[in-house]
Amino acid sequence: MAIAKTETAHKKIEIHRNDQVQVIAGRDKGKKGRVLRVFPDVNKVLVEHVMMVKKHVKPNPPRVKGGIAEQESRIALSNVMVICTSCNRPVRIGHEKKGDQHVRVCRKCGNTLDNKKNS
Numbered sequence: 001m002a003i004a005k006t007e008t009a010h011k012k013i014e015i016h017r018n019d020q021v022q023v024i025a026g027r028d029k030g031k032k033g034r035v036l037r038v039f040p041d042v043n044k045v046l047v048e049h050v051m052m053v054k055k056h057v058k059p060n061p062p063r064v065k066g067g068i069a070e071q072e073s074r075i076a077l078s079n080v081m082v083i084c085t086s087c088n089r090p091v092r093i094g095h096e097k098k099g100d101q102h103v104r105v106c107r108k109c110g111n112t113l114d115n116k117k118n119s
Contacts, residue, residue: 013040013077014093014104019113021080022090023050028075032083036072044074051075086111 015021019035033048051073059066081090084106092107104113 013038013043015045015077015080015082018115020083020085021045021047022083023047023075023079024081024090025079026075027051039074042074043077045077045080046072046074047080048072082113084109084111084113 015035015038017035017038020032021035022032023029028050031047031050033050035045036048037046039045049072052070053073054068055071057064057066057069082093082104083089084091087106087108089108091109093113094105094107096103096105098112105111106113
């Protein structure tokens with residue numbers, strides 16, 4: 001009897017942590033925020049102050065007061081677009097090779113979206 005091998009292939013995600021993004025679809029359409037975390041296996045991202053949900057929290061005496069707390073919920077990757085720092089609007093992402101590095105570039109103006117310092 002053969003056992004099925006399940007592998008989780010890493011998906012190529014063009015949105016990285018700390019990118020500024022704008023929501024283009026859904027109940028929070030038009031909101032902007034910073035990406036806190038990326039979930040590549042389920043194609044979702046966690047964006048600061050977007051998709052706020054209420055969560056019931058039990059009191060934990062040393063640090064947490066009980067009640068109803070608001071927190072961010074994950075949003076589908078297809079519902080957000082990266083904001084270019086020079087265009088100041090949501091743009092599609094292209095890829096270029098500069099030197100020995102692959103960088104993300106804005107499709108509108110051609111500026112680099114990666115904030116890495118070239119040493």
